Amino acid sequence: MGIRFERGFEMKAAIYQGPKQMTIEEIKRPSIGPDQILVQVKASGVCGTDVKTYIRGHRFFEPPCILGHEFAGVVAEVGSEVTDYSPGDRVAVAPYVPCGFCHMCQAGHFELCYDKSGVESGAFTEYIAIPKEVIERGTVRLPTGMSFSAGAMAEPLACVLNGIEDCRLELGDTLLIMGAGPMGLLSAQAALAQGAGKVIISEFNQERLAKAAEIGAIAVDPRKEDLKEVLKRETGGKLAQAVMVCVGFAEAVEEAQQYVAPGGVINMFGGLPKDSKVTIDPGLIHYQQVSLVGSFGFTHIQYRRAVELMANKRIDAERIITHTLPLEEAEKGINLSVEQKALKVMLVNEG
Numbered sequence: 590m591g592i593r594f595e596r597g598f599e600m601k602a603a604i605y606q607g608p609k610q611m612t613i614e615e616i617k618r619p620s621i622g623p624d625q626i627l628v629q630v631k632a633s634g635v636c637g638t639d640v641k642t643y644i645r646g647h648r649f650f651e652p653p654c655i656l657g658h659e660f661a662g663v664v665a666e667v668g669s670e671v672t673d674y675s676p677g678d679r680v681a682v683a684p685y686v687p688c689g690f691c692h693m694c695q696a697g698h699f700e701l702c703y704d705k706s707g708v709e710s711g712a713f714t715e716y717i718a719i720p721k722e723v724i725e726r727g728t729v730r731l732p733t734g735m736s737f738s739a740g741a742m743a744e745p746l747a748c749v750l751n752g753i754e755d756c757r758l759e760l761g762d763t764l765l766i767m768g769a770g771p772m773g774l775l776s777a778q779a780a781l782a783q784g785a786g787k788v789i790i791s792e793f794n795q796e797r798l799a800k801a802a803e804i805g806a807i808a809v810d811p812r813k814e815d816l817k818e819v820l821k822r823e824t825g826g827k828l829a830q831a832v833m834v835c836v837g838f839a840e841a842v843e844e845a846q847q848y849v850a851p852g853g854v855i856n857m858f859g860g861l862p863k864d865s866k867v868t869i870d871p872g873l874i875h876y877q878q879v880s881l882v883g884s885f886g887f888t889h890i891q892y893r894r895a896v897e898l899m900a901n902k903r904i905d906a907e908r909i910i911t912h913t914l915p916l917e918e919a920e921k922g923i924n925l926s927v928e929q930k931a932l933k934v935m936l937v938n939e940g
């Protein structure tokens with residue numbers, strides 16, 4: 590994903606200048622080609638990736654650049670060849686889409702596409718040019734009544750739908766989620782919406798535990814209760830059919846092995862720091878036929894489905910937004926996330 594920008598005095602952007610440095614600057618508004626549209630960003634979510642990049646840098650995001658990839662807004666301009674959209678249309682836009690032709694796409698693994706196309710800028714700004722491929726496969730009209738903030742939640746929710754699919758849950762199954770951050774809480778909502786019997790969430794942060802309980806999960810602080818005992822009690826001794834690890838620690842993946850039922854799935858949904866090592870019990874994989882899987886990203890199909898699930902009120906992704914701040918306060922929003930004082934932070938552009 591490119592993240593170019595040019596200096597100028599046409600719009601504001603939060604520029605990532607390197608670890609723990611962000612400035613608000615005036616830059617040039619992107620110009621669009623005949624097959625592109627220009628979207629005025631109305632809401633953009635602060636994601637774990639933005640937070641990690643801000644803290645320690647990221648090989649995909651060379652400073653100076655604009656972060657942010659979860660966004661929704663209004664079509665401001667359309668190129669002369671564009672017929673599907675008009676100025677004023679409210680849209681959610683996926684930051685990247687698959688090519689549809691490579692080996693991975695042919696095999697249906699769109700999220701692993703070798704040749705993705707994406708938007709050229711991050712979303713912590715006012716206007717973004719949307720290329721043809723993303724207009725065709727990654728742009729969704731916001732249904733009437735859906736807010737821009739909800740639209741911006743389509744991307745993280747799509748990632749969660751990808752992760753939940755990989756958990757291979759059947760109706761009535763129990764899912765254990767380790768970590769009640771934004772992705773853990775969205776995963777809980779998605780699993781309940783698709784008919785999980787019980788969703789149990791383990792978490793230390795009390796506010797996050799309260800939120801987990803509020804959305805219908807069984808919230809457990811493992812310092813106060815023995816998580817394995819809770820699982821046994823809640824499942825009649827069967828343990829969890831799937832464990833979704835929504836934190837970025839190798840220890841959590843190791844711990845997950847004692848909570849998964851035979852034939853179940855451990856999903857490494859949270860990325861681990863580079864060079865992490867995880868110790869796996871081979872007996873669990875062989876004799877108990879437990880699958881260790883990972884999930885990353887989303888497909889354009891899951892993105893569309895995420896918007897529909899919110900439109901149909903099966904998932905209320907907005908309830909995990911705890912802070913809505915103007916774009917100018919992007920750095921503050923990121924720091925609130927770093928300190929775990931916020932769940933989801935939404936940056937908005939008024940006017």
Ligand SMILES: [Zn+2]
Pocket residue numbers: 636637638658659744745
């Ligand atoms: Zn994201």
Ligand SMILES: [Zn+2]
Pocket residue numbers: 687688689690691692693694695701702703704705
């Ligand atoms: Zn492809």
